[in-house]
Amino acid sequence: GNSVTQMEGPVTLSEEAFLTINCTYTATGYPSLFWYVQYPGEGLQLLLKATKADDKGSNKGFEATYRKETTSFHLEKGSVQVSDSAVYFCALSAQAGTALIFGKGTTLSVSS
């Protein structure tokens, strides 16, 4: 079946460090891929998405590239800030009419 695997957290970084959160997926067909972010005490909000192979999603300095050959969608940011501290969820939607499938989430903590 369809599934998403993302790296276990928590991830603890100093401000201005480079961030990578790994995400790999298993799916039939050609899914759309998403990164959602959940700030403390809030609901999830879309961070970025990519809907076909080799697409790069980007937002707020975060980037992720849809790699079909490695079935991956790793999240990266060149210089994290304290305000980036949150839980990050990788998700996929395998085809029209199916629900989002989420990874378990990765907690990022950035200190100054």
Place this chain on the structure above:
Amino acid sequence: NAGVTQTPKFQVLKTGQSMTLQCAQDMNHEYMSWYRQDPGMGLRLIHYSVGAGITDQGEVPNGYNVSRSTTEDFPLRLLSAAPSQTSVYFCASSRQRGETDTQYFGPGTRLTVL
């Protein structure tokens, strides 16, 4: 636009009690869904609706009922609460149930069942 709103933000129930979690959206979205979030489990789909009058089960539907009488509202009912239903519940909506469509989430309801 208020987006997706949920009430209440917090709730404590005793085992066996019933309650309804409210969800509303003002974006005229056709697709709405309920998820529960548990530590180390990500989000799991409870029920969803593709339009007024149409609902279906997700991954973990047992113990929950839903209805969709209007496009705007999608309440989640717990008929007889159990401690296993202690969780954070999120309502979400999207324009359609397509693979490229963005889902918009409410702020969540934190439910504790004693």
